[in-house]
Amino acid sequence: MEESPLTEALDANDPPYHTKLRSLASKAFTPKAIEDMKPWIEEITNELLDQVTDQGEMDIVRDLATPVPIQVIAKMLGVPYKDREKFKYWSTVFVKQPSEVEGGIEGYLLVQQEMSQYFIEMIATRQENPTNDLISHLVQAEIDGGKLSTKELLAFCITLLIAGNETTTNLISNSLFTFMENPKVQEHLYQHPKDIAKAIEEVLRYRSPILYTTRIATKDIQLRGQLIKKGDLVNTWIGSANRDESVFENPDQFDIHRTNLRHTTFGHGVHFCIGAPLARLEANIVLRILFERFKEFQLKFDGPLTMNQTALMFSIKELPVIFQKR
Numbered sequence: 001m002e003e004s005p006l007t008e009a010l011d012a013n014d015p016p017y018h019t020k021l022r023s024l025a026s027k028a029f030t031p032k033a034i035e036d037m038k039p040w041i042e043e044i045t046n047e048l049l050d051q052v053t054d055q056g057e058m059d060i061v062r063d064l065a066t067p068v069p070i071q072v073i074a075k076m077l078g079v080p081y082k083d084r085e086k087f088k089y090w091s092t093v094f095v096k097q098p099s100e101v102e103g104g105i106e107g108y109l110l111v112q113q114e115m116s117q118y119f120i121e122m123i124a125t126r127q128e129n130p131t132n133d134l135i136s137h138l139v140q141a142e143i144d145g146g147k148l149s150t151k152e153l154l155a156f157c158i159t160l161l162i163a164g165n166e167t168t169t170n171l172i173s174n175s176l177f178t179f180m181e182n183p184k185v186q187e188h189l190y191q192h193p194k195d196i197a198k199a200i201e202e203v204l205r206y207r208s209p210i211l212y213t214t215r216i217a218t219k220d221i222q223l224r225g226q227l228i229k230k231g232d233l234v235n236t237w238i239g240s241a242n243r244d245e246s247v248f249e250n251p252d253q254f255d256i257h258r259t260n261l262r263h264t265t266f267g268h269g270v271h272f273c274i275g276a277p278l279a280r281l282e283a284n285i286v287l288r289i290l291f292e293r294f295k296e297f298q299l300k301f302d303g304p305l306t307m308n309q310t311a312l313m314f315s316i317k318e319l320p321v322i323f324q325k326r
């Protein structure tokens, strides 16, 4: 994996290099930049819902939770939305372990090459003709007086495309699924739409879209009788921390009135999710508009949910629902 552009990615690096990369990326995630996306996210959501209104049913994952984040990130980066099928496919591959991908490591590397080729062309186009999108800003940006290398630019594009897609899709689907499982909550949210933000925050804890992140131990440490050695690769289980009974009362209960919402879903420390405000905004807008336009959401079929095969995420594959117009 040494040649992978992702060795230059934000989440794969330590300070001081990470700090410089992060300060560049932060410019696209200022509160104003996020706030400016609001009307546009509302427009996308309404357009998608217009297409299913008269059907009285939809697959939340396919019809809403997947296209919204892809359109948002495509617009931010400045890549054409017509390539959305590719983005979707790449995102699903990249959130898997290479061993979980069709064709194993080779299959994974092929997808990585295909994606790199796509972005190398995008980067070259913006180097010649910069516009007002994130790729154009990054090609013109400088770290320590020098421009970013193609590998660094690729790492940015790939990380942003991947990090923001499946995660936000999961948050939207997991939220509606959890509200349907709890009809009283659904009813409460119709009466008190202001509580949607609080309810999404509880979904982030209860059904975290991401279940673990990875670290390398910097020193030997004893933890609950286990020795973790310096250099060991460690998976820190967010899903478990979010149900820690020493932190949360009745952790296995979904409770939107919880006052302690100190979940670790967006990570912790210098790598804390840079896209957290954007993910929250997208989920809030989508759920609010869903509830404004429709009511009485129910699963279309009884029976177990189809899940995506990945240990990294709580990720629903299909969520067919029926609903009434309001």
Ligand code: HEM
Pocket: 010, 011, 012, 022, 073, 159, 160, 163, 164, 165, 167, 168, 171, 209, 210, 213, 214, 264, 265, 266, 267, 268, 270, 271, 272, 273, 274, 275, 276, 278, 279
């Ligand atoms: C519900 C949705 C999301 C969840 C649950 C989530 C979760 C996370 C987590 C846990 C981390 C920390 C990883 C670590 O410490 O190793 C992280 C980092 C990151 N996230 Fe998100 N994320 C979400 C949405 C987004 C969005 C919408 C974007 C961008 C469009 C994004 C971009 C990133 C980036 C670039 C990093 C790396 C930050 C760094 O290393 O400094 N994420 N995310």
